[in-house]
Amino acid sequence: MNPPQMPDHLFDPDAAADAEVASLERALAPLRWRASDAPGWVLDGSARPGPASRGRRHVLLLGLVAALVAVMLSWWLADSGPRPGSPAQRLAAVDGALQLGEQVRLSFAPDAELEFVRWQARGELRLRLLRGRAGIELLAAGAAEHLVATLVVETPAGELEIGGQVVGVPLRPSSGVVGSCELVVVGEDRGAGGPAKTPEIGAVRVRGTGGTVAFSGGGRRVVVPGGASCETGEAGAVTTPRFERAEPAVVRLLEIYDRALVAGDAERRAEVADKLRFGLVGPHTSLPLWHMLVDDDPAVQKLARDGLRTLLGPPRTAEPGESLAAVWLRRLLASQWR
Amino acid sequence: MADSHGDARDDAWRRLVPLAQRGDRAARAGLYEAFSPVVHAIVLGQVGPDHAEDLAQDVFCSVFRSLDSLRDPGAFPGFVCSAARNAGRDHARRRRRAPVTEPLPADAASPRRGPAEVASEREQSERVLEGIQALPEAYREPLLLRLVAQLSGAEIAARTGLTHGSVRVNLARGMAMLRERLARPTTEVRP
Numbered sequence: 001m002n003p004p005q006m007p008d009h010l011f012d013p014d015a016a017a018d019a020e021v022a023s024l025e026r027a028l029a030p031l032r033w034r035a036s037d038a039p040g041w042v043l044d045g046s047a048r049p050g051p052a053s054r055g056r057r058h059v060l061l062l063g064l065v066a067a068l069v070a071v072m073l074s075w076w077l078a079d080s081g082p083r084p085g086s087p088a089q090r091l092a093a094v095d096g097a098l099q100l101g102e103q104v105r106l107s108f109a110p111d112a113e114l115e116f117v118r119w120q121a122r123g124e125l126r127l128r129l130l131r132g133r134a135g136i137e138l139l140a141a142g143a144a145e146h147l148v149a150t151l152v153v154e155t156p157a158g159e160l161e162i163g164g165q166v167v168g169v170p171l172r173p174s175s176g177v178v179g180s181c182e183l184v185v186v187g188e189d190r191g192a193g194g195p196a197k198t199p200e201i202g203a204v205r206v207r208g209t210g211g212t213v214a215f216s217g218g219g220r221r222v223v224v225p226g227g228a229s230c231e232t233g234e235a236g237a238v239t240t241p242r243f244e245r246a247e248p249a250v251v252r253l254l255e256i257y258d259r260a261l262v263a264g265d266a267e268r269r270a271e272v273a274d275k276l277r278f279g280l281v282g283p284h285t286s287l288p289l290w291h292m293l294v295d296d297d298p299a300v301q302k303l304a305r306d307g308l309r310t311l312l313g314p315p316r317t318a319e320p321g322e323s324l325a326a327v328w329l330r331r332l333l334a335s336q337w338r
Numbered sequence: 339m340a341d342s343h344g345d346a347r348d349d350a351w352r353r354l355v356p357l358a359q360r361g362d363r364a365a366r367a368g369l370y371e372a373f374s375p376v377v378h379a380i381v382l383g384q385v386g387p388d389h390a391e392d393l394a395q396d397v398f399c400s401v402f403r404s405l406d407s408l409r410d411p412g413a414f415p416g417f418v419c420s421a422a423r424n425a426g427r428d429h430a431r432r433r434r435r436a437p438v439t440e441p442l443p444a445d446a447a448s449p450r451r452g453p454a455e456v457a458s459e460r461e462q463s464e465r466v467l468e469g470i471q472a473l474p475e476a477y478r479e480p481l482l483l484r485l486v487a488q489l490s491g492a493e494i495a496a497r498t499g500l501t502h503g504s505v506r507v508n509l510a511r512g513m514a515m516l517r518e519r520l521a522r523p524t525t526e527v528r529p
Contacts (some may be wrong), residue, residue, distance in 0.1 A: 010509050032487070035488075
C-alpha cells in the first residue's frame with residue numbers, strides 16, 4: 001500500500017510552505033516546549049543523580065547504607081525509651097521548625113516525622129506527615145517562580161495544623177522522585193530549628209540553628225546540629241553536615257567524601273577519614289567523623305572511631321549487646337560532638 | 339539541507355553522551371536542550387499539556403540516573419524516547435484510575451489577545467491535540483515531533499532511530515488520518 005501523498009513541507013520545514021501544515025503548526029504553537037520552563041535542578045548536579053550513579057550496583061550500595069543506618073537508628077530509637085535519668089527522656093521533648101525558602105514554614109511537635117515528597121515546578125509542594133503533629137504556614141513573601149500554588153499533605157498517621165486549626169487531610173497516593181527528602185526531628189529539649197533554604201526547586205538545604213535535626217534523603221540520614229548545614233546532593237543523597245565555621249580544607253575533603261560515597265569508592269572515603277582525623281578536626285569540629293561511624297566500609301568506620309577516641313576519649317560504656325558503632329551514634333545524637 | 343542540519347546536530351549529541359555519563363554538567367545540559375522538545379512532544383501525546391512539562395523533567399531525571407547503563411552512545415535517542423513513552427504510559431494509566439480535568443496552561447496563549455480569541459485558540463489547540471492523541475503511536479509521535487517540536491523529518495529520524503523513509507511514510511499516513519478526523523463534525527450526544 002502506497003502512503004498518501006504529502007506536502008514536502010511536512011517532512012522538510014524549509015520547503016515551500018503548505019497552508020494545511022502551517023495551520024496545524026499555528027494551532028499547536030501554544031503547546032510547544034518552552035526552554036525557559038526548564039528548571040535548574042534538571043541540569044544542576046546538586047539536585048539530580050550525578051555521575052556516580054552506577055546502575056544496580058550503586059542502588060544496591062545505597063540500599064545497604066540505608067539499611068545499615070535504618071537498623072542502627074531503629075535500634076537506637078527502640079533503646080531510647082523513657083528511663084529515669086537517661087538521655088532518652090530529654091530526647092522525647094523536641095520541637096522543631098524549618099523554613100523552606102521564603103514561603104513555607106514548618107513546625108513540628110515532638111517526634112513528628114515529615115517527608116518531602118516533591119517540590120516541583122509550577123509551585124506544587126507535596127509533603128507526607130508520617131506521624132506526630134506538624135504545622136504549616138504559607139508566607140506571602142518569596143520569588144514568584146517559587147510560590148507554592150498547590151499544597152498537598154498526606155497524613156497517614158498524623159495531624160496537621162494549618163492556620164491554627166487541626167484539619168483532616170485525606171490520604172492520597174504519591175510516589176517519591178528525585179529531590180525527595182525525609183525530615184525527622186530528634187535531639188535534646190533545647191528545640192531544633194533554623195531555615196532550610198531551597199536554592200533550586202527540588203534541592204533542599206537545611207541549616208540548624210539549635211537542637212538537632214536529622215535529615216535524610218537518597219538512602220542516607222545525617223544529623224544537623226545548630227550552626228551546621230547540609231543539602232541534597234548527587235543522587236538526592238544528603239551531604240555530610242559541616243559547621244559554617246569549618247575550615248576550607250575540611251569543606252573540600254567533605255566534598256570529596258560525599259562524591260566518593262555516591263560513587264561507592266570506599267578507598268577514597270578512607271583517605272578522607274584518615275586526613276580528617278589528623279590535624280584538621282578538633283573536638284568542636286568533629287561532626288564529620290561522627291557521620292563516618294556509619295559509613296558502610298569497616299575501614300572508614302575504624303578510622304573515624306580511632307579519630308574520635310583520640311579527640312574525645314572512649315565512648316561511654318555500652319549496654320550488653322550494644323555495638324560500639326551504636327554507642328558512638330548515640331553520642332552523636334546526644335550532641336556530644338562539640 | 340534539512341538532512342545535513344539534522345546530521346550536524348546528530349553529531350553534537352553523540353559527543354555529549356559519554357561526557358554526560360562521566361557527570362559533565364554542560365554535556366547533560368546539552369542533551370537536555372537537544373532532546374527536551376522531543377521528550378515533551380512524546381509525553382504531550384499521552385498525558386496532555388498540563389502534565390507534559392513536569393513529566394518531561396521527570397523523564398530526564400530518570401534518564402540521567404540510569405545513563406550509565408547505556409553502553410552505546412548512539413542508542414541514546416532510542417533510550418530517551420523509550421523512557422518518555424514509558425513515563426507517559428505510566429502517567430496515563432494513573433490518570434485513568436483518578437481522572438481529572440486538564441485545562442491548558444493559563445499562560446499558554448498570549449496575554450495580549452482578548453478573552454474570546456484566547457478561548458478560540460485554546461479550543462483549536464485542544465481539538466488538534468485530541469485528534470493527534472487518538473492516532474496510533476507510530477503516527478502520533480512523528481506528527482507531534484514535526485508540528486509541536488518543529489523538527490524536520492531528518493531530525494525526527496535521528497532522534498527516534500527510525501529511517502527517513504519510515505518517518506516520511508508515518509508522517510504522510512498520520513497526516514491523512516488527522517485530516518479525516520478533524521474533518522468530522524464535532525457531535526455531542528445530549529440527553
